[in-house]
Amino acid sequence: MSAEDLEKYETEMELTLYREYRDVVGIFKYVVETDRRFYLCNQVDVKARTESGDVFFEVSMSDAWVWDMYRPARFARNVKVLTFKDVNVEELSPQEIDPPKG
Numbered sequence: 001m002s003a004e005d006l007e008k009y010e011t012e013m014e015l016t017l018y019r020e021y022r023d024v025v026g027i028f029k030y031v032v033e034t035d036r037r038f039y040l041c042n043q044v045d046v047k048a049r050t051e052s053g054d055v056f057f058e059v060s061m062s063d064a065w066v067w068d069m070y071r072p073a074r075f076a077r078n079v080k081v082l083t084f085k086d087v088n089v090e091e092l093s094p095q096e097i098d099p100p101k102g
Contacts, residue, residue, distance in 0.1 A: 013069040020074065024065055029092060032059065035085035038067035044089055056084045 001009075021040075028040035041064040049056050059081040066074045081087075 010069075017067065017069045021065075021067065025092075028063075028065065030061075031088075031090045031092060032061060033088040034059065034081050034083050036083075037081070039079065040065040040067075041079070046087055046089060054084065056082055057087045058082055059087055 025040060027042075029042045030040070030044045032039040032041060032044055039061055041061040043062040045060045047058045047060075049058050059079075061079040061081075062077065064076045064079045066076060066079070068074065
């Protein structure tokens with residue numbers, strides 16, 4: 001496989017992922033961003049934890065969709081993320097749920 005073929009394949013995968021996101025975003029209530037992934041979910045709970053003086057976040061989500069083009073199944077019933085980095089949680093409002101047309 002040439003570098004050009006690989007680039008074309010990755011571009012097609014990204015476009016497929018975006019289309020899937022556009023199709024499913026309307027069924028979710030929250031957007032969750034971590035240092036490694038982007039999630040859509042309907043329930044989210046973030047807890048700050050301390051262990052040996054280090055602070056980390058435990059993020060629990062249910063009814064989730066994961067933005068990851070290499071993952072064969074992007075829907076997950078329950079997801080738990082542990083991270084030392086920032087976590088961003090936003091509640092989607094109805095006008096944000098509708099993706100732009102065109």
